[in-house]
Amino acid sequence: MSAWRPGSGALSSPGGRSGSWRCWWWWVLFIGVSVGSGDPWMSAEACPSSCSCSSTRISCVDPERGINAFPVLQSEAEMENITDIYIANQGSFSSINDKDLHYYKNLRNLTVTNSRLTYVSKLAFQNNIKIQYLNLKDNNLSSLSWRIFKHLNMSYLILTGNPLHCSCENMWIKLWLGEEADTQELHCIEDGVGRKLLSRLTLPNCEVPMATLSPSKVRLMEGKHVDLSCETSGVPSPELIWNMALVSNYEIETSGQLSVLRLSNLSSMDHNSKISCTAENIVGDKESSLLLDILFPPKILKLSDAINDHHWCIPFSITGNPKPKLQWFLDDKAVTEGPFIETKIHDITDREYHGCLQLDSPTHLNNGRYRLLIKNEYGSDEKEVEAHFMRKPWDGTDKEPYYYDLITEGPPVEPPEDRVAVYVVVGIAAVAFTGFLLMLVILKFGGNSKFGIKGCALFQNIPGELVSR
Template structure:
């Protein structure tokens, strides 16, 4: 997740932004009306839905202030909760918190409204299973603070926070940076120590800034078997925590001192090629990630060479690893295969450090039968492997000295 930037409207990528306030209002109206009428969805039985709420197959609405709720509504089965896409809660004076388990089974939840209630606390893990959540309306509650980490893994498009007694604190600075001009459109205010209310967009605090992270070196090309050292330097106030994130890298050591951390990688292998290494600095204002991708040089290896497969064209399939990309050379019965329009090497895919492809043959005949050898090479080594291929029986009359081609 990238750093929060003023006006960016994004927690994790520049492309993630809020719509206009008018759009937010439209969404809010759709939710109120849609939940109220059920949009034609079949309604659940009274036994399946909490008594103080009304439910359809995809929506839950809890708006009765007299038969109020004090916790998130729970349906009878996990399957029923997984089908829910919209939850609307309003006018609930006893509803005060969203814990890290309340929404666990609402995996397809897209729109959540909790408004005009006593919501005071939202756990940092409240939406850990709600990856599809896009619209969140927490207007007119009792929230004094909210952590950006709650939304770190989400793609939230609309966030409404107006009408909450937010403190003018560093912990809430991320809201100003994330919402940008949307904070003014919502007339979002915070409360200063003396009790005065201030537009959040005008909040300035000393020693309160998004951290930075710098990863060096930027060029990570190494030979297989070599070692490597990376340095991550962070800065920011409050002082950030520093985290390393590595995928597939097997042998490493980390030593951290102050705002600098050293990562040592040992005995790099071909399996480390294209691995991403990230260094992230986090504080209560936001986070900043710096990342690099390992480029490990290693000799080629043929991991698969299989029997010919009849398809639209005949194919002798292979899988080959190697960095840089190896050259491919074929021979048939000890003689070089001359590639051209009807016989050629075709790479279909490159994934997990392997090239997957075919020696493709268009309408081969008996003269193409034989033992095929694949040789691969790059500046760091070679490999070869053989396979028998049979495409067509010899014709009964083989007196014609010229090649006699048949269709498949």
């Protein structure tokens, strides 16, 4: 089997018209790709005059009709659909500011290359959390802050061809890229020395900060008090930042590179809440954190009426730490759980458990007052709810109790009025149809006969003379 080669005639038609057929196939291919790509080009009115745009991509590469700021489309919706922006050869494009990319929320790939880019704001990508690829090659960047990318999870950062300074502010690039710095052949400019590989940059008084939080674990009863201390180190001296969202009361006391967080009257609402202290300087940041483990007695937040959804379910929501043990009672008699009745937990949050008592095909024997009792070592709680799944098959007064039909769940009853009406209509229709058939028979055999019955065998056999008499 030979592979197809251009000009081999694999797509030509009989009759020597291969050229026209090839042309036709090229048009089919072009239209198919254009339609199949689902990425039609925007009108000239919607796209900046110096750029070309599709529904998901903007490209600005013409050096003569250059741009000096990020292109802006006609509507926010159009900008939200953009995933790729490519800017190149723009001598007047020098900065990426706070709001330039504000509406490009789905941007994944950004290229700004061979331009005059000298400044990128620390808030430039605050709305672009989906960005994965950033190419800033061959620009005029002398420094770049790590804070620009703090909230991003990028896979690629290309900085080749920028006059980066051999400064502490750029040390994070070496640490973040690792071996990739050598692959890109990244250099920095050192005063009085010239260019040197960024991977070999070492600077005095330039250290990644550290943060140490103690104690590393907190497990206390609600209402108690605790002090957390955070100690930082690093050069330049780092800034210490506490980060938490608490219901409990707290105070912060800081002295130098030691800070104390005093928590009082711990609330059960703060169970599993995160507390972190972060040290930041121009080289980078370091976080130390813990989750509060607050002990408290159980509480039933919700116990609802039974609902029928695939299985019968008595929904409940409970809380407590440690996790409470559950026990169900039916009319004050303990419920023995098994394959047909069991407790199911469907959702667990930081401090709550949501589930139901699941019953498979319950009968009248399962009707009654259900009581939920929950316990842990710090207390207990209970609530009741009435549940009715099926009527009793007898009320106790009949001599012969009747049982429900699987469908009607009741004794036989007379057909309702609408059924009687249906029977009447069907009967009338049957009578009318019978009369219609009789009419057809009469018309078939009647007509020319004096007796009005044409073709009847009896009259066909009578002599004509007798008839004339």
